[in-house]
Amino acid sequence: MNIIRRRGWEMPERLATPExxxxxxxxxxxxxxxGAAALSLAPGFAQAQRVTDQPDPSMDLYPAKRSEKFTxxxxxxxxxxxxxxxxFYEFNGTKNVVRQAQALKIRPWTIKIDGMVEKAMExxxxxxxRKFPIExxxxxxxxxxxxxxxxxxSGFPMxxxxxxxxxxxxxxxVRMETFLDKSIAPGQKQSWYPWPYVEGLTMAEATNELTFLxxxxxxxxxxxxxxxxxxxxxxxxxxxxxxKSIVRVSFTDKQPKSYWEDLQSSEYGFWANVNPEVAHPRWxxxxxxxxxxxxxxxxxxxxxxxxxxxxxxKGLEAERLWA
Ligand SMILES: Nc1nc2c(c(=O)[nH]1)N[C@H]1C(S)=C(S)[C@@H](COP(=O)(O)O)O[C@H]1N2
Ligand SMILES: [Mo]
Numbered sequence: 004m005n006i007i008r009r010r011g012w013e014m015p016e017r018l019a020t021p022e023x024x025x026x027x028x029x030x031x032x033x034x035x036x037x038g039a040a041a042l043s044l045a046p047g048f049a050q051a052q053r054v055t056d057q058p059d060p061s062m063d064l065y066p067a068k069r070s071e072k073f074t075x076x077x078x079x080x081x082x083x084x085x086x087x088x089x090x091f092y093e094f095n096g097t098k099n100v101v102r103q104a105q106a107l108k109i110r111p112w113t114i115k116i117d118g119m120v121e122k123a124m125e126x127x128x129x130x131x132x133r134k135f136p137i138e139x140x141x142x143x144x145x146x147x148x149x150x151x152x153x154x155x156x157s158g159f160p161m162x163x164x165x166x167x168x169x170x171x172x173x174x175x176x177v178r179m180e181t182f183l184d185k186s187i188a189p190g191q192k193q194s195w196y197p198w199p200y201v202e203g204l205t206m207a208e209a210t211n212e213l214t215f216l217x218x219x220x221x222x223x224x225x226x227x228x229x230x231x232x233x234x235x236x237x238x239x240x241x242x243x244x245x246x247k248s249i250v251r252v253s254f255t256d257k258q259p260k261s262y263w264e265d266l267q268s269s270e271y272g273f274w275a276n277v278n279p280e281v282a283h284p285r286w287x288x289x290x291x292x293x294x295x296x297x298x299x300x301x302x303x304x305x306x307x308x309x310x311x312x313x314x315x316x317k318g319l320e321a322e323r324l325w326a
Contacts, residue, residue: 057110059224061132061232066222067157069139076307077293077300079141080152082221084295089228090146091247092196093181093188104228106187107248112232116167118253119174126167128232132218134167135159139222140215145277145306146242151291156236157219162210170206170254177209178202178259179235180251197266202235202246203259203273205315213238213311216249239308241275272326276316277306281325 087101094103114131117123139157165177181200185191191198208214215236217225225231230247237244243263263271270284279289279302291302305312316324 060110060129061218061224064132064137065157065219065224067137067139067219069141069155073140073142075141075143075153077143077153079155080293081295085152085154086226086228088150088152088294090242091228091230093190093198093200093248095190101228103189107182107227107231108187109227109232109248112250114233114249115251116164116253117251118178118255119171120254121169121171124168128218131164131233132159135163137218139219140236142215142236142238143306144236144238144242144245145291145302147271147275147283147288148242149286149288149291149302150294151300151302152294154236155221156215156217157222157225158215158217158236160212161204161214161216161235162212164216164252165206165210168252168254173256174254175206175256176254176259177204177206178253178255179204179246179249180253181246181248182250197262199250200246200262201259201265202244202261204237204244207315208237208312211312211315213308239277239305239312241277243271244275270326272323274316274322274324275326276312276324277302278304278325280304283326 088098089100089104090098091100091104094100094106110128112128113125114128115123115125137157137159139155141153141155143151143153145151161177179202182188183191183199190196204214217230217234217236218232219225220229225234230245230249233249234247235245235249243261258273261271261273261275264273277288282288288302290299292299303309
């Protein structure tokens with residue numbers, strides 16, 4: 004008999020998957036597309052097993068030198084645990100997405116930089132990753148679902164990309180977009196989601212010292228399931244701001260509407276800063292479970308990164324900074 008036991012850090016469904024709970028409700032309403040979406044899982048999965056990747060051309064950049072500046076108050080989350088507990092809705096809405104994510108083709112990979120910039124450009128990931136020194140940073144990550152992890156990311160400060168892009172002084176925000184390819188990502192056939200995944204930051208947030216573009220993790224090129232070949236890390240914000248597999252970075256004067264805000268604006272907003280005192284409409288944010296352990300810890304304001312970022316929000320007290 005095959006009894007599935009819940010490990011300590013796996014929360015009850017109610018807590019672990021709030022993001023897809025209301026999506027299921029939506030899916031339910033959208034009865035016409037449900038059948039097609041369910042069928043679409045099968046071909047995506049088959050393709051995942053057929054893909055054979057070339058050796059990653061950025062392999063020689065890792066492991067990168069670790070920055071002394073960013074330290075942890077907890078052990079690094081085991082790579083295996085971290086690589087098998089993921090949110091990547093393009094592939095599926097469960098935490099078990101690693102096999103399907105192998106269908107992602109990460110070369111060639113081009114990032115389009117456009118909008119309010121001196122000159123729009125397209126840059127290949129292997130050019131981009133060699134333009135700046137790559138460093139390793141130990142960051143904590145707090146998902147809005149109340150679980151957390153600690154990760155050795157590698158990459159470069161987003162400020163470097165902003166500098167490269169030469170935005171006009173009228174640009175106020177950076178809008179980022181994930182790839183769109185239904186043929187490899189079955190989730191993207193589900194028409195009730197606002198694909199492609201979009202996230203945004205203010206210019207001040209994008210150029211903050213903490214804001215990091217991730218190209219590697221655990222001493223090697225970043226895994227597909229974590230958002231290869233280019234993913235954002237903004238450790239003072241809830242996990243959903245950490246957009247994966249970025250293909251487009253646009254500078255704009257309009258506040259970008261993120262994927263989650265578009266889906267459910269009563270629960271997810273633009274700022275999404277971590278605050279243990281402001282509950283999500285459906286659960287408390289006071290504490291978090293460290294994935295891979297049975298440990299629960301109190302959540303910290305700005306996930307403990309207030310010294311770097313609290314100043315960004317002075318004068319914005321009237322805004323929904325915590326959702
Ligand atoms: N494109 C894309 N980016 C995404 C998501 C997603 O579903 N699609 N999920 C977000 C959420 S909710 C979290 S918590 C983190 C999870 O990152 P991890 O799977 O590497 O732990 O990715 C974020 N970035
Ligand atoms: Mo999340």
